[in-house]
Amino acid sequence: MIDGFLALYIFMLAAFTGYEIIARVPVILHTPLMSGSNFVHGIVLVGAMIALGHAQTPFEMTVGFVGVLLGAGNAAGGYVVTERMLEMFKSSKADAGKGSK
Amino acid sequence: MNWLPTLIKACYFLAALLFILGLKRMSSPRTARGGVVWAGYGMLLAVLATFFLPGIHNVGLILAAVLIGVSAAWWTGKRVAMTAMPQMVALYNGMGGGAAAAIGAVELIGYVRELALLQPAGMPGGSPAVPATVPLSPVELALGVLGALIGAVSFSGSLIAFAKLQGWLDRRFVFPAQRAVNLLLLAAAVLLGVLLASGHACVPLIAAFFVLALLFGLMMTLPIGGADMPVVISLYNALTGLAVAFEGFVLGNEAMIIAGTVVGAAGTLLTQLMAKAMNRSIGNVLFGSFGAAGGEAQAIDGAQKPIEASDAAVMMAYAERVVIVPGYGMAVAQAQHKVWEFAQLLIKRGVKVKFAIHPVAGRMPGHMNVLLAEAGVPYDLIADMDDINPEFAVTDVALVIGANDVVNPLARTDPASPIYGMPILDVGDSRHVIVVKRGKGTGFAGIENALFYADNARMLYGDGQAAAGQLVNELKTLDD
Numbered sequence: 001m002i003d004g005f006l007a008l009y010i011f012m013l014a015a016f017t018g019y020e021i022i023a024r025v026p027v028i029l030h031t032p033l034m035s036g037s038n039f040v041h042g043i044v045l046v047g048a049m050i051a052l053g054h055a056q057t058p059f060e061m062t063v064g065f066v067g068v069l070l071g072a073g074n075a076a077g078g079y080v081v082t083e084r085m086l087e088m089f090k091s092s093k094a095d096a097g098k099g100s101k
Numbered sequence: 102m103n104w105l106p107t108l109i110k111a112c113y114f115l116a117a118l119l120f121i122l123g124l125k126r127m128s129s130p131r132t133a134r135g136g137v138v139w140a141g142y143g144m145l146l147a148v149l150a151t152f153f154l155p156g157i158h159n160v161g162l163i164l165a166a167v168l169i170g171v172s173a174a175w176w177t178g179k180r181v182a183m184t185a186m187p188q189m190v191a192l193y194n195g196m197g198g199g200a201a202a203a204i205g206a207v208e209l210i211g212y213v214r215e216l217a218l219l220q221p222a223g224m225p226g227g228s229p230a231v232p233a234t235v236p237l238s239p240v241e242l243a244l245g246v247l248g249a250l251i252g253a254v255s256f257s258g259s260l261i262a263f264a265k266l267q268g269w270l271d272r273r274f275v276f277p278a279q280r281a282v283n284l285l286l287l288a289a290a291v292l293l294g295v296l297l298a299s300g301h302a303c304v305p306l307i308a309a310f311f312v313l314a315l316l317f318g319l320m321m322t323l324p325i326g327g328a329d330m331p332v333v334i335s336l337y338n339a340l341t342g343l344a345v346a347f348e349g350f351v352l353g354n355e356a357m358i359i360a361g362t363v364v365g366a367a368g369t370l371l372t373q374l375m376a377k378a379m380n381r382s383i384g385n386v387l388f389g390s391f392g393a394a395g396g397e398a399q400a401i402d403g404a405q406k407p408i409e410a411s412d413a414a415v416m417m418a419y420a421e422r423v424v425i426v427p428g429y430g431m432a433v434a435q436a437q438h439k440v441w442e443f444a445q446l447l448i449k450r451g452v453k454v455k456f457a458i459h460p461v462a463g464r465m466p467g468h469m470n471v472l473l474a475e476a477g478v479p480y481d482l483i484a485d486m487d488d489i490n491p492e493f494a495v496t497d498v499a500l501v502i503g504a505n506d507v508v509n510p511l512a513r514t515d516p517a518s519p520i521y522g523m524p525i526l527d528v529g530d531s532r533h534v535i536v537v538k539r540g541k542g543t544g545f546a547g548i549e550n551a552l553f554y555a556d557n558a559r560m561l562y563g564d565g566q567a568a569a570g571q572l573v574n575e576l577k578t579l580d581d
Contacts, residue, residue: 018366028470043360044200051207053157067203072170074197080178086134088475
């Protein structure tokens with residue numbers, strides 16, 4: 001499907017990208033970022049959909065169904081939780097501006 | 102009809118780009134909110150595109166699973182209290198790991214089926230009627246097995262972390278030779294994995310492999326104490342990312358490889374940063390001697406001395422400098438708004454008030470900052486541990502609300518203590534310490550706190566919300 005070395009290059013570059021993104025992040029963003037990256041690996045949903053889409057026996061379909069269920073939970077839950085966390089940063093900024101002056 | 106696959110590939114590319122840009126934006130407070138929305142669009146695009154992938158069957162089933170999963174997670178995610186966020190992250194992360202393991206399982210089972218079809222035919226040329234999946238190459242097989250292993254460990258481990266933070270599983274679960282048993286479990290799982298990857302796949306072997314992997318995740322997480330959970334969750338987050346990347350390789354999906362790898366690398370670094378903030382190495386957290394350090398804990402002399410809210414309020418009203426140290430107890434009591442109201446009254450009286458945040462206050466680094474931000478506390482009043490610790494010596498009153506382990510001097514003085522070595526806030530250096538606490542119990546790590554018995558410490562018993570309310574009222578009567 002994908003040439004082995006090409007995949008290796010993708011892997012290497014993506015790893016550096018991830019590392020660079022997180023380096024120099026203030027501590028207050030650690031939790032939201034953990035949650036955000038938790039959401040991003042919700043892309044596993046796509047893989048689970050492909051796996052279920054290729055499943056042929058009832059057994060495979062059952063396992064695939066569970067996979068899609070879990071993946072969907074990861075993606076949706078991760079998004080909601082991250083958004084709610086970051087929501088507070090925004091409202092706090094506005095309130096803090098009013099409160100301190 | 103050649104444009105459809107290209108269009109889908111383009112969607113995946115765009116999704117990967119949006120994920121990276123979104124994460125980048127999330128790493129700065131100014132742009133963080135937009136970041137998650139960008140990543141959200143990427144996810145939507147990738148999921149929608151997948152429905153149109155050529156050769157996808159069971160669309161009804163997929164749609165049903167997606168709808169059920171999304172609505173259940175959306176509903177719980179919206180309803181859960183902000184204080185419960187850390188365990189929700191653990192839960193959703195575990196689901197991702199489970200999904201990766203399920204992908205691996207489906208691929209392996211399918212591989213066994215195809216193998217059985219191929220063998221009588223002899224040559225691969227006589228391919229089965231539905232060539233939906235090409236038999237996997239050895240590299241794909243190995244990565245698929247590895248991804249499944251990591252995903253399954255992350256799944257069961259994250260669920261244990263969730264149960265612990267939720268309070269369903271309190272305390273640690275320790276037995277003799279635990280490390281040896283865990284190592285044996287892992288070795289057995291890896292051995293079966295190698296067998297699977299080298300082509301000796303059959304369904305019972307696959308089942309045994311998953312049982313062992315799940316069991317290992319379970320056993321590895323059970324002995325880890327609650328105080329170390331943030332690091333563990335972050336580690337499982339990184340592991341799930343890796344598992345997703347490996348399964349992405351098996352499925353030939355670049356978006357999964359990129360997103361998974363980015364999360365794997367970012368999560369690893371984040372785990373290191375968190376562990377460093379707690380002065381612990383990752384190895385120490387996972388296999389370390391949390392609570393197994395041997396020796397009796399130091400006995401603590403003296404008694405806890407109570408104080409009335411009125412006295413505490415007067416003490417702080419006429420103080421010059423007050424440092425408020427919030428902890429998880431304040432979060433549970435939803436007292437952050439009352440505490441900020443109290444702090445504002447103090448500030449109005451000319452008291453210099455600061456909030457001191459331990460790196461792991463709450464249940465995760467930055468969790469307390471989020472909660473204080475929710476209450477409207479301005480950034481410049483919030484101080485990190487390293488900045489505030491020298492200031493305690495010139496502080497009149499340190500008000501500890503619902504924090505326990507992060508202010509426990511035993512971390513500094515008692516080598517037998519499970520939290521020995523963890524940096525703490527030196528509240529004991531201030532002239533007076535007032536501790537708002539619900540009862541006389543121990544903290545999350547289950548350790549007695551020497552601070553509560555110190556000569557300059559007074560205990561204000563009560564729920565954080567109620568105590569802060571009392572303090573506010575007492576201050577107001579002072580002003581009248």
